[in-house]
Amino acid sequence: MERKIKILGIAGSLRIGSFNRAALRAATKLVPKDVVIETAEIKDIPLFNQDLEKRLPGSVKKFKEQIKKTDAILFITPEYNYSVPGVLKNAIDWASRPYTDNSWQGKPVAIMSASTGMLGGARAQYHLRQMFIFLNMHPLNRPEVIIANASGKFDEKGNLIDEETKKRIRELLEALVTWTKRLQK
Ligand code: FNR
Numbered sequence: 001m002e003r004k005i006k007i008l009g010i011a012g013s014l015r016i017g018s019f020n021r022a023a024l025r026a027a028t029k030l031v032p033k034d035v036v037i038e039t040a041e042i043k044d045i046p047l048f049n050q051d052l053e054k055r056l057p058g059s060v061k062k063f064k065e066q067i068k069k070t071d072a073i074l075f076i077t078p079e080y081n082y083s084v085p086g087v088l089k090n091a092i093d094w095a096s097r098p099y100t101d102n103s104w105q106g107k108p109v110a111i112m113s114a115s116t117g118m119l120g121g122a123r124a125q126y127h128l129r130q131m132f133i134f135l136n137m138h139p140l141n142r143p144e145v146i147i148a149n150a151s152g153k154f155d156e157k158g159n160l161i162d163e164e165t166k167k168r169i170r171e172l173l174e175a176l177v178t179w180t181k182r183l184q185k
Contacts, residue, residue: 005177007037008070012077012088012124014043017158019114019150023169024076026160027112030170035177037074040066042091053098060094067095067103072180073137074173076112079124084131096135104135108183110176112145112169120148140179145172 009027013020028037044059046052056064067073077088084092095103111128113121125146132139145168147153153162160166 002034005035005072005180006070007031007035007072007074007173007176008040008066009037009074009076010040010042010088010091012075012085014087018078019116019147019154019158020076020078020112022154022158023112023114023147023150023160023165024074025158026166027074027076027169027173030166030173032170032174032177035173037173038066038070042087045087045091045094048090048093048097050097056094063091064095064101064103067107071108071184072176073104073107073109074112074176075109075128076114077121077124077128079113079115079117079119079121082123083127084124089131092131092135102135104137106183107137108140108176108180109137110140110172110179112147112172114147114150114153116149116151118148120146120150122146138179138183140172140176143168143171143175145169 009024011021011024111125115121
């Protein structure tokens with residue numbers, strides 16, 4: 001029997017009622033067979049300070065371990081002022097350090113974004129893709145999951161109710177698994 005593929009889901013919003021956190025919860029239920037999505041929490045990660053690199057804060061150590069143990073990464077993020085929220089960039093920076101211990105190294109990665117706006121966080125996705133170059137990650141190109149006008153796609157409890165979005169998330173997860181297996185060969 002093949003072992004389960006592990007995906008680590010990381011949401012770029014700390015907001016309890018966040019549409020992106022809700023989309024991550026939805027993704028955990030839409031996974032293909034033999035795949036599991038674990039969730040990393042970034043809210044306890046302090047602001048990056050290079051002085052602390054030699055003695056990493058506990059929350060950072062835990063985050064780095066979660067990344068290293070996973071087969072693939074799934075970022076689900078809002079767009080803040082046409083870019084990635086500071087909390088997510090901060091977590092990405094921490095896990096990339098120290099220079100000789102970049103936890104993102106070689107990881108397959110997919111992105112989803114949700115925004116209350118018309119463009120669904122697309123610009124934040126492109127900024128993430130730019131980061132993947134220096135992080136040496138391997139981004140999945142398609143399908144793109146860009147959840148525009150998010151307030152109409154979740155119910156008041158944060159359940160994803162839009163069938164087309166569910167279908168696209170399922171397709172993205174399947175493609176990420178195929179991509180991950182290809183890179184592991
Ligand atoms: C936003 N929002 C936003 N939306 C967008 O499509 N493009 C943008 O550049 C911005 N900029 C922005 C900046 C800041 C500081 C905030 C707080 C919000 C709106 C954003 O898409 C909306 O608040 C989402 O609901 C945030 O995601 P969560 O928290 O619901 O996951």
